Amino acid sequence: MLAETTSFTLAGISASPVRVEVDIHRGLPSFQIVGLPDTAVREARERVRAALVNTGFEFPMRRITANLAPADLRKVGPGLDLALATGLLAAGAEIPGEKLSGWALAGELALDGSVRPVRGALAMAEAARKCGCRGIILPEANGPEAALAPGVEVRTIATIAELRGLESGRIPGRRAVPADLVESSGLSDLRDLRGQPNLRRAIEVAAAGGHALLMIGPPGSGKSLAARRFPSVLPPLCSEEILEVARIAGVCGSGPVTAERPFRAPHHTVSAAGLVGGGSPPRPGEITLSHRGVLFLDELCEFSRPALEALREPLESGEVTISRAKGRSTLPAAFTLVAAANPCPCGRGEEDPGCVCPPVSTARYRATLSGALADRIDMIVAVSQPGPEAMAGEEGEASESVRERVVQARNLMAERLGPGRVNAVADRAEIARFEIETDARKLLVQAGRSQQLSGRSHDRVLRLARTVADLDESPVVLEQHLAGALQLRRRNGT
Amino acid sequence: MSMVATGAEGACAECLRRSWLISRLGPFIQVACDDRAGRRTPELLRLEDHELVSAVAPRKVDALLSENSALDEGQLRQTLEQAGCWALCRHDDGFPEGLDDGADAPVCIIGCGDGFHLEQVTMGGSVTVVGARRATGYGLEVARMLGAELAGAGLTVISGLALGIDGAVHRGAVERGRTVAVLAGGPDRPYPATHARLYRRVRESGLVISELPPGTRPWRWGFPARNRIMAALSRMTVVVEAARRSGSLITAEMAADAGREVGAVPGPVTAGPSAGTNELIAGGAALVRDGADVFDRLAGVGFSFPQKLFGPEICDSDIPVLEAVEGGLSLIDSISPAAGRSLAETAASLARLEIAGYVTCSMTGEYGRTGLASAATYDPPGD
Numbered sequence: 001m002l003a004e005t006t007s008f009t010l011a012g013i014s015a016s017p018v019r020v021e022v023d024i025h026r027g028l029p030s031f032q033i034v035g036l037p038d039t040a041v042r043e044a045r046e047r048v049r050a051a052l053v054n055t056g057f058e059f060p061m062r063r064i065t066a067n068l069a070p071a072d073l074r075k076v077g078p079g080l081d082l083a084l085a086t087g088l089l090a091a092g093a094e095i096p097g098e099k100l101s102g103w104a105l106a107g108e109l110a111l112d113g114s115v116r117p118v119r120g121a122l123a124m125a126e127a128a129r130k131c132g133c134r135g136i137i138l139p140e141a142n143g144p145e146a147a148l149a150p151g152v153e154v155r156t157i158a159t160i161a162e163l164r165g166l167e168s169g170r171i172p173g174r175r176a177v178p179a180d181l182v183e184s185s186g187l188s189d190l191r192d193l194r195g196q197p198n199l200r201r202a203i204e205v206a207a208a209g210g211h212a213l214l215m216i217g218p219p220g221s222g223k224s225l226a227a228r229r230f231p232s233v234l235p236p237l238c239s240e241e242i243l244e245v246a247r248i249a250g251v252c253g254s255g256p257v258t259a260e261r262p263f264r265a266p267h268h269t270v271s272a273a274g275l276v277g278g279g280s281p282p283r284p285g286e287i288t289l290s291h292r293g294v295l296f297l298d299e300l301c302e303f304s305r306p307a308l309e310a311l312r313e314p315l316e317s318g319e320v321t322i323s324r325a326k327g328r329s330t331l332p333a334a335f336t337l338v339a340a341a342n343p344c345p346c347g348r349g350e351e352d353p354g355c356v357c358p359p360v361s362t363a364r365y366r367a368t369l370s371g372a373l374a375d376r377i378d379m380i381v382a383v384s385q386p387g388p389e390a391m392a393g394e395e396g397e398a399s400e401s402v403r404e405r406v407v408q409a410r411n412l413m414a415e416r417l418g419p420g421r422v423n424a425v426a427d428r429a430e431i432a433r434f435e436i437e438t439d440a441r442k443l444l445v446q447a448g449r450s451q452q453l454s455g456r457s458h459d460r461v462l463r464l465a466r467t468v469a470d471l472d473e474s475p476v477v478l479e480q481h482l483a484g485a486l487q488l489r490r491r492n493g494t
Numbered sequence: 495m496s497m498v499a500t501g502a503e504g505a506c507a508e509c510l511r512r513s514w515l516i517s518r519l520g521p522f523i524q525v526a527c528d529d530r531a532g533r534r535t536p537e538l539l540r541l542e543d544h545e546l547v548s549a550v551a552p553r554k555v556d557a558l559l560s561e562n563s564a565l566d567e568g569q570l571r572q573t574l575e576q577a578g579c580w581a582l583c584r585h586d587d588g589f590p591e592g593l594d595d596g597a598d599a600p601v602c603i604i605g606c607g608d609g610f611h612l613e614q615v616t617m618g619g620s621v622t623v624v625g626a627r628r629a630t631g632y633g634l635e636v637a638r639m640l641g642a643e644l645a646g647a648g649l650t651v652i653s654g655l656a657l658g659i660d661g662a663v664h665r666g667a668v669e670r671g672r673t674v675a676v677l678a679g680g681p682d683r684p685y686p687a688t689h690a691r692l693y694r695r696v697r698e699s700g701l702v703i704s705e706l707p708p709g710t711r712p713w714r715w716g717f718p719a720r721n722r723i724m725a726a727l728s729r730m731t732v733v734v735e736a737a738r739r740s741g742s743l744i745t746a747e748m749a750a751d752a753g754r755e756v757g758a759v760p761g762p763v764t765a766g767p768s769a770g771t772n773e774l775i776a777g778g779a780a781l782v783r784d785g786a787d788v789f790d791r792l793a794g795v796g797f798s799f800p801q802k803l804f805g806p807e808i809c810d811s812d813i814p815v816l817e818a819v820e821g822g823l824s825l826i827d828s829i830s831p832a833a834g835r836s837l838a839e840t841a842a843s844l845a846r847l848e849i850a851g852y853v854t855c856s857m858t859g860e861y862g863r864t865g866l867a868s869a870a871t872y873d874p875p876g877d
Contacts, residue, residue: 197837198826198859216858343858359627359657363688366857382826383861447849468838483842486849487826 195390209467217383512580625659641666643785
């Protein structure tokens with residue numbers, strides 16, 4: 001007898017539908033899975049067999065063939081277990097399988113028949129809606145995430161024994177409740193950053209315009225502290241963005257669903273593939289995990305050159321395309337880059353009498369740093385140890401009030417560039433439409449002439465100046481805004 | 495000024511052979527002068543051929559000497575020509591006067607570069623500016639400014655192309671006037687390698703000289719030997735920044751021994767990188783704050799040094815910020831309250847001042863004053 005169920009397999013950050021056909025025939029007892037399964041899928045045979053027997057179903061001692069269509073798509077992971085088991089039960093006429101038509105299933109089976117969570121539940125629920133399913137049946141733990149998907153019913157089951165309920169005509173499981181998406185107030189607050197007015201200003205500008213920021217300073221000067229508090233001044237995610245972030249987090253299994261902006265801080269030994277995504281089939285990397293959030297690279301100079309080179313394209317386009325022999329996939333990667341570096345290899349800085357670095361190694365370090373920066377970073381801010389007065393002084397301004405100004409500035413940007421877009425991604429034509437005061441233009445020409453500015457960094461300075469003006473709620477970029485931007489930008493030769 | 499380099503005709507065969515002999519003895523001298531400072535090198539190089547070889551390679555005296563005397567003059571001249579070098583020995587009228595009077599002066603100078611002729615480098619018309627390789631932003635800025643001011647005033651600026659201060663001196667001088675780099679190895683070998691681009695610029699518009707033939711690698715003993723040439727060439731040697739045991743102090747010592755003027759740029763008394771220069775001043779060296787101080791020493795007080803360089807006009811709101819930087823504040827977080835302006839205003843002022851050339855900003859965000867004078871804050875020396 002033949003039965004058919006629907007499930008999903010993950011590719012990149014989206015789920016592709018898979019038809020699971022199970023056929024039971026007379027013949028020597030065997031269980032074959034065909035249709036480009038990977039090892040995890042092939043091993044499903046053993047899990048399905050044990051799970052069915054241990055929940056009291058009968059495992060047919062006949063020739064069983066399962067086909068996963070489309071046959072040219074590689075099926076990965078254990079998420080197909082539940083669909084295989086259900087198809088087998090339906091083909092063996094142990095449950096009325098036709099009642100499940102229009103429903104998709106995904107879940108990993110344990111040997112005792114319980115259903116374990118899978119990665120990418122939200123992506124699967126969305127895919128279920130797209131391919132016209134009425135609903136999807138998922139493991140209990142995936143319910144809150146998957147139920148965020150609009151326009152599709154999500155039911156969750158704890159064990160495959162619940163499939164017996166089909167005999168009485170009920171779709172098994174309980175209706176899932178969407179995750180509660182209040183922003184937690186446990187986010188580290190910027191008021192912990194005492195003193196450092198210049199760093200605070202840089203963070204505000206970077207957060208408002210989405211500009212990449214590099215902090216240079218000795219260890220212990222508060223670079224990491226500031227970076228970890230960066231997300232707290234970014235505007236809250238809109239519902240669309242929350243879905244994007246939750247989809248990625250679900251596919252990568254990188255944590256529970258929240259309304260917070262992601263903050264990723266990969267170690268400097270990360271490979272290029274680990275940073276931007278890679279492998280075959282392509283898997284998302286750190287930059288995709290930090291989509292709509294912050295990617296923090298501490299010790300920027302220690303990152304490998306290929307890894308930093310790979311950041312170039314995503315920083316420009318907000319997405320990354322990974323091409324491999326077996327195909328290509330485009331993953332979202334609109335993140336704000338925040339980086340930190342020591343001023344010299346020993347970390348003290350050349351001006352410090354305790355610095356023991358020979359000039360050659362400092363020069364080499366600088367060369368690495370400037371190589372790492374070229375074309376990637378708009379703003380550089382020097383961070384120094386706050387003085388004892390600042391440390392003993394009062395707390396800094398809270399994130400909440402900084403965030404209000406950032407939101408205000410972003411609203412102005414959205415009016416000009418379109419919803420959700422920030423100055424950092426403004427293209428040439430949009431920059432050409434910025435209103436710029438004559439005096440500001442003059443200053444820009446002077447800066448270009450005094451070789452402080454290469455032609456290439458021209459656009460960057462204008463984007464930055466636009467953000468400074470937006471924070472000032474000025475429709476026109478005035479001379480003081482441009483000068484302020486010039487002070488924040490990265491310098492040639494550094 | 496003729497742009498044609500002097501050929502190898504400026505040196506006699508004997509002096510050329512002497513050059514090649516020292517080059518050949520490189521590894522032997524390295525062993526003989528194994529003290530780190532290499533102060534003995536100049537004394538060694540004072541010896542005649544035979545004594546020199548017996549001192550450093552007593553077991554190979556005959557072999558080395560006969561090998562040296564067998565060198566074919568035509569061959570040597572061809573080697574020079576192929577490397578684009580010229581040579582000048584003490585028997586030539588054009589040999590620099592500064593190198594003529596010392597007992598330990600080199601007999602032959604080999605050089606390259608198209609800027610001008612070595613004959614044009616007079617002792618009174620040149621000044622040597624040196625300093626440590628490990629330099630602070632302050633030292634580099636003063637070095638660059640001195641190089642630019644002195645070269646701009648028509649003096650020949652001599653330095654050693656080393657990392658740190660020396661490089662900054664050449665950078666300042668190379669665009670404004672004449673500069674001479676004295677190398678520890680052959681003049682055709684850029685050393686240090688990181689200054690290869692600067693080497694090319696100096697070679698194009700100035701001179702690169704050495705007492706060693708082309709192709710000679712820089713031995714450790716070559717540096718004190720090179721220092722004695724730098725000290726001897728000019729009437730005054732200025733040390734910009736040197737810690738207590740810096741090699742630049744040896745250059746100053748050599749200059750003093752050769753009867754030349756010594757000057758030093760002062761630094762904070764608490765600063766290690768300026769300890770050596772402060773000590774020089776305490777010991778009687780001329781205090782050098784700018785090009786005018788050097789000129790006063792060379793030509794007598796009151797000699798009209800070309801006017802100070804004034805930058806463009808600045809707006810009133812930038813003045814307190816410039817004054818704060820002149821006052822020694824380097825971080826924007828401390829400049830802003832001292833100038834009594836908001837952080838955003840201070841940032842804008844700093845950007846304007848940097849574009850106008852009054853301040854520089856290091857990669858680590860420290861602002862410093864440049865040598866460019868501003869009409870708004872300039873306080874002429876009272877007299």
